Amino acid sequence: MGDGFGGGPASPGVLNPKAEIRKPKEIRKPKEIRKPKAEAASKLGRDMSTPQTDRAVADGFAVRRATRPAWAVLGERALEVLIYLCGISAIVFVLGIFFFVFKEAFPILGNKQFSLSQFLFSEQWHPTSELNKRYGVLAMIAGTFSVTALAMVIAVPFGLGAAIYLSEFCSGRVKETLKVVIELLAAIPSVVWGFIGLTVMSRLIVKYTGAPVGVNVLNGGIILALMSVPIIVSIGEDALKAVPDSYREAGLALGATRWQLVWRVLLPAGKTGLLAAVLLGVGRGVGETMAVLMATGHAVHIPHSPFDSVRTLTANIAAELGEAPANSDHYQVLFLTGVLLFLMTFVVNLAADLIVRGIRRK
Amino acid sequence: MSTAAQIVVQDLRLAYGHKEVLHGISFDIRRNEIFGVIGPAQSGKTSLLRCLNRTIDFTPDTRVTGSVLVDGEDVRQTRNVFALRRKIGMVAPLPVGLPMSIYDNVAFAPRCAGMSRKSELDGIVEQCLRQGALWDEVKDRLDSLGTKLSGGQQQRLTIARALSHQPEILCLDEFSIAIDPVTTMRIEDVLKELRRNMTIILVTNLTQQARRLADRTLFLWKGAIVELDRSEVIFSDHPGNRQTYEYVNGIFG
Numbered sequence: 001m002g003d004g005f006g007g008g009p010a011s012p013g014v015l016n017p018k019a020e021i022r023k024p025k026e027i028r029k030p031k032e033i034r035k036p037k038a039e040a041a042s043k044l045g046r047d048m049s050t051p052q053t054d055r056a057v058a059d060g061f062a063v064r065r066a067t068r069p070a071w072a073v074l075g076e077r078a079l080e081v082l083i084y085l086c087g088i089s090a091i092v093f094v095l096g097i098f099f100f101v102f103k104e105a106f107p108i109l110g111n112k113q114f115s116l117s118q119f120l121f122s123e124q125w126h127p128t129s130e131l132n133k134r135y136g137v138l139a140m141i142a143g144t145f146s147v148t149a150l151a152m153v154i155a156v157p158f159g160l161g162a163a164i165y166l167s168e169f170c171s172g173r174v175k176e177t178l179k180v181v182i183e184l185l186a187a188i189p190s191v192v193w194g195f196i197g198l199t200v201m202s203r204l205i206v207k208y209t210g211a212p213v214g215v216n217v218l219n220g221g222i223i224l225a226l227m228s229v230p231i232i233v234s235i236g237e238d239a240l241k242a243v244p245d246s247y248r249e250a251g252l253a254l255g256a257t258r259w260q261l262v263w264r265v266l267l268p269a270g271k272t273g274l275l276a277a278v279l280l281g282v283g284r285g286v287g288e289t290m291a292v293l294m295a296t297g298h299a300v301h302i303p304h305s306p307f308d309s310v311r312t313l314t315a316n317i318a319a320e321l322g323e324a325p326a327n328s329d330h331y332q333v334l335f336l337t338g339v340l341l342f343l344m345t346f347v348v349n350l351a352a353d354l355i356v357r358g359i360r361r362k
Numbered sequence: 363m364s365t366a367a368q369i370v371v372q373d374l375r376l377a378y379g380h381k382e383v384l385h386g387i388s389f390d391i392r393r394n395e396i397f398g399v400i401g402p403a404q405s406g407k408t409s410l411l412r413c414l415n416r417t418i419d420f421t422p423d424t425r426v427t428g429s430v431l432v433d434g435e436d437v438r439q440t441r442n443v444f445a446l447r448r449k450i451g452m453v454a455p456l457p458v459g460l461p462m463s464i465y466d467n468v469a470f471a472p473r474c475a476g477m478s479r480k481s482e483l484d485g486i487v488e489q490c491l492r493q494g495a496l497w498d499e500v501k502d503r504l505d506s507l508g509t510k511l512s513g514g515q516q517q518r519l520t521i522a523r524a525l526s527h528q529p530e531i532l533c534l535d536e537f538s539i540a541i542d543p544v545t546t547m548r549i550e551d552v553l554k555e556l557r558r559n560m561t562i563i564l565v566t567n568l569t570q571q572a573r574r575l576a577d578r579t580l581f582l583w584k585g586a587i588v589e590l591d592r593s594e595v596i597f598s599d600h601p602g603n604r605q606t607y608e609y610v611n612g613i614f615g
Contacts, residue, residue, distance in 0.1 A: 246456070249458075250460060250520070254447065254448075254452075254523065
């Protein structure tokens with residue numbers, strides 16, 4: 001009796017009162033406690049299912065209350081642990097990289113011939129000189145900053161504008177086509193960009209600006225901007241897409257024009273994501289190596305105009321690490337440059353984080 | 363002037379893809395009346411409102427035929443859809459606080475319409491929040507985020523916001539689902555005041571609310587009009603259609 005449909009519908013009158021008596025207890029107590037009273041004589045297996053079956057049928061609902069198998073519960077637990085490890089691994093990797101780079105650079109800090117203030121504030125870089133070694137990276141810091149700044153001045157308005165256009169103003173086939181093209185742009189290897197800078201762009205710059213050399217801050221800035229724009233566009237577009245449609249509808253229903261909607265609702269709502277887009281662009285600008293190595297002229301020199309050639313921190317490491325004997329002073333200074341780059345990125349991220357929090361509090 | 367039709371809907375048909383949800387309905391709404399719309403879910407009430415202020419345009423793959431005239435102008439041919447939307451205040455059933463401060467939420471529409479004087483905006487914000495029965499609760503924290511209010515407060519914020527551009531027509535789409543009965547009553551009193559200045563379209567699932575407020579009530583069912591009459595008739599024991607009686611009294615639907 002009482003197994004599935006067999007007993008249930010046949011004797012609803014008998015089962016109903018039982019169910020009603022049992023109900024209040026179920027709410028208060030876990031399964032195990034009510035069972036002995038309901039069907040004391042049954043085996044555990046039957047005990048698990050039978051009272052539930054009876055009650056459910058009596059109530060006219062599903063035949064059996066669903067219970068999840070043990071493997072599903074355990075599997076879920078295992079997945080939880082796994083994604084926890086994935087999350088933690090980010091921290092482990094960052095610390096690990098920092099530790100390794102710093103370990104290689106550390107001995108130079110104890111070297112009497114090396115001074116940290118010279119490293120940071122001198123523009124003299126003569127690592128291979130026999131008589132007068134100088135390890136000053138100021139010119140390269142200036143190079144990195146100038147190229148990145150120029151690139152961002154070009155790329156941020158362009159990238160955000162394109163993201164807004166893609167997300168809000170164009171639709172259908174145009175949008176799909178543009179997205180594919182932009183993703184294609186993002187997939188071009190940086191050495192190819194560098195090659196374009198070295199050949200096409202440098203010739204254009206010489207031709208139209210009359211600059212003595214075509215490989216300079218302007219060239220590197222434009223190339224970097226072209227490399228950053230696809231990233232800013234695709235992440236910016238995602239950020240805008242993440243703004244709920246209900247905001248759009250509410251804003252427009254209040255009589256806002258599309259541009260007012262973008263300016264007053266979507267940009268504030270998507271600011272965190274948009275800032276992330278810009279930051280990834282900056283990150284690319286600071287970290288990009290090969291393209292700027294080829295496009296900026298590689299001269300250790302603080303730039304005075306966009307037409308001066310510069311060398312960036314990253315390009316310097318890439319160009320010289322292969323020639324520096326392992327564990328020599330030169331080698332260690334290059335690693336110290338790596339630490340510096342690391343700290344710069346950290347400061348940029350931290351600043352952005354604080355800015356976002358500031359905006360949010362307001 | 364008070365009996366002149368402000369909104370004339372003629373043979374309005376609306377289809378989402380191949381599914382027609384409004385089957386050619388025609389009626390008119392008079393100036394300064396409270397016009398109740400009742401009907402079960404999926405009867406096309408919200409779609410009807412969205413045709414009115416053309417927010418239906420945002421849903422892809424819709425087809426609208428027939429005409430909706432607001433003050434004699436066909437909304438589907440209007441040159442300036444933004445001006446049309448400023449004329450119509452809309453309160454959606456699910457409250458959407460825009461991600462900005464309470465003050466900015468209410469000042470949003472006036473600002474979009476080009477108002478920038480602080481004193482004017484202050485006045486509008488206070489007046490609208492009072493009308494939305496929210497002023498006393500938020501007057502000390504107008505700078506905090508509108509999205510952090512509770513659901514019911516956000517709903518009242520959207521009412522205040524819908525009033526902020528001084529619309530001539532106010533559409534309320536089930537405004538009271540997230541609001542407690544006492545506050546609902548306060549807002550209903552405000553609505554009775556507001557009707558002197560504007561036409562109110564009240565879409566509601568609470569038939570008693572339509573009975574309390576509406577001058578005339580439209581019973582919509584599956585995209586067609588079952589009955590439109592004065593509320594006294596609709597909610598009487600002998601409305602024109604038996605279905606109306608059954609729906610209003612909870613026998614069917």
